[in-house]
Amino acid sequence: MRLAWEIETDLPVAVIRLAGELSVETAPEVRLAVATALAIQPAAVVVDLAALTAADDVVRTVFSECARSAAAWPGCPVVLSCPSGDVAAGLDRLSVSRSVVVHPDLGQALAALEEVPAPLRLWQRLTATPSITGPAARATVVAACETWGVGEDAGLQHVANRAELVVTELISNAILHAKTEIELTVALREPFLHISVADGSGAPPRLMSADSVETVGGRGLILVEALATKWGYLPTRDGKVVWAMLRLDPPRHGPGVATPDHPAN
Numbered sequence: 001m002r003l004a005w006e007i008e009t010d011l012p013v014a015v016i017r018l019a020g021e022l023s024v025e026t027a028p029e030v031r032l033a034v035a036t037a038l039a040i041q042p043a044a045v046v047v048d049l050a051a052l053t054a055a056d057d058v059v060r061t062v063f064s065e066c067a068r069s070a071a072a073w074p075g076c077p078v079v080l081s082c083p084s085g086d087v088a089a090g091l092d093r094l095s096v097s098r099s100v101v102v103h104p105d106l107g108q109a110l111a112a113l114e115e116v117p118a119p120l121r122l123w124q125r126l127t128a129t130p131s132i133t134g135p136a137a138r139a140t141v142v143a144a145c146e147t148w149g150v151g152e153d154a155g156l157q158h159v160a161n162r163a164e165l166v167v168t169e170l171i172s173n174a175i176l177h178a179k180t181e182i183e184l185t186v187a188l189r190e191p192f193l194h195i196s197v198a199d200g201s202g203a204p205p206r207l208m209s210a211d212s213v214e215t216v217g218g219r220g221l222i223l224v225e226a227l228a229t230k231w232g233y234l235p236t237r238d239g240k241v242v243w244a245m246l247r248l249d250p251p252r253h254g255p256g257v258a259t260p261d262h263p264a265n
Contacts, residue, residue, distance in 0.1 A: 047078065
């Protein structure tokens with residue numbers, strides 16, 4: 001039996017509705033659904049399990065995995081909406097509720113998230129045209145930093161120059177390797193500024209050596225790794241999203257890369 005899913009992106013909360021059977025074979029679809037929802041950087045994600053069945057208990061731990069991934073980036077909660085029944089009983093047996101909040105219905109889940117602060121957020125769709133896309137992306141990041149940091153957050157002003165460089169390399173990487181339409185999201189979740197670039201290619205980003213950098217006039221993900229507190233990527237239904245987090249105060253040493261299976265610390 002297949003597992004189907006759809007996402008309602010009525011921000012600030014994204015709702016994922018799962019329908020079908022959760023099994024070892026279909027569990028990757030749950031990860032993909034959550035990653036696709038996270039790509040828009042919502043305030044929170046609710047996974048509705050009302051139309052879900054489960055082949056065995058162990059696969060239910062996929063929800064704990066998804067919650068850990070969301071905590072690493074973009075730092076938002078993932079909660080479950082699950083009426084009483086076999087699926088709910090299985091969640092209890094595996095103590096999934098220790099790592100993921102479980103509500104008995106969607107209404108209660110949404111009500112519980114009303115107080116979760118929505119991040120300040122800018123979103124922009126761009127074409128893969130180097131002469132236009134790069135400057136437009138930089139302008140968006142600069143505008144975000146100026147708007148959110150004027151007169152109250154010196155840390156955000158400090159990070160603006162690094163953010164410009166990071167978005168330039170993320171956009172250049174997407175133009176060179178994906179050659180698809182690009183979606184840029186800039187969000188403020190203190191103490192981090194988040195920059196993410198979604199494209200239509202499922203190929204993971206490659207961190208190349210300094211001697212083999214192939215970017216459009218830039219230094220590629222090597223520079224992103226040097227400037228970001230941490231960065232990584234997630235596969236989505238339509239491709240992938242590559243993200244970077246920049247701490248508002250001077251960056252700590254030891255930035256890292258996070259993959260879907262290995263979040264950076």
